Amino acid sequence: MSTFSVSFRDANGVRILDLHGELDAHTASDLEESIQQCHAEGNVNLLINGTDLDYISSAGLGVFMAYVEEIRDDGGDIKIAGLQSKVYNVFDLLGFPVLFDICETEEEALARFEEPAPDAGNASS
């Protein structure tokens, strides 16, 4: 069975979600619950750290798409950082760099939250 977990941190008013393991159709609901929980607690600036994410399928990618509009409507954003190249390539195949702010490092993504008008169309990776 796929192993997947999410742990949480906060930095500069941003809720950071550290993803660990494999994100597929079996584990995508765990990520969905985590994002829902963060949003329900009033967090609209979410940073997904994928340093320890070893695998992603379209089911995992679909979770980001399901919530990003809602989060942006509330004045926040979902930004993504630290992806391994094999995982980033899947994001890239589906055109995610156009839809999401994907940064190489967590620090870069945190700095992006400081910018006045986040624009989802400006990917850096």
Added chain:
Amino acid sequence: MSETTHTLTIPSSTRYLHDVRRFVAEHALDAGFAQPTVNAIKIAVDEACTNIIKHAYDGDTSQEVEVQITITEGHLQVCLRDEGEPFDPSTYQEPDLTRLTERRRPGGLGVHLMRRCMDEVHYRTDQGFNEVCLTKHRNRDSVV
């Protein structure tokens, strides 16, 4: 020409997707495919298996999915077989990636990934079973 086959049958639950990926990766690596190509094959087979579980069987976990790998000198082919509702590839529309976020639950991403990751994707339905065959030829660069 030598040909080897390997078969794994799993219950129709997403719980077993990890086993399918591991099964496919082991044999693709043994067959000499490079890691990026193995990654591409893994995700394509995962997407095909997920579609069977979620759509052909509509979440019924009491059914089975058969995964058969055939390796030849020229290619690796993975065929997934089920007895659920058939998928009609003629109804498939490529997702509009620029408008994906306007739909909370966009469909078609898995099929899109399968086609991008593999060299050939073929569907057939025959006497109560459905089969999707994914083929990767040797000596072609991988996108993943």
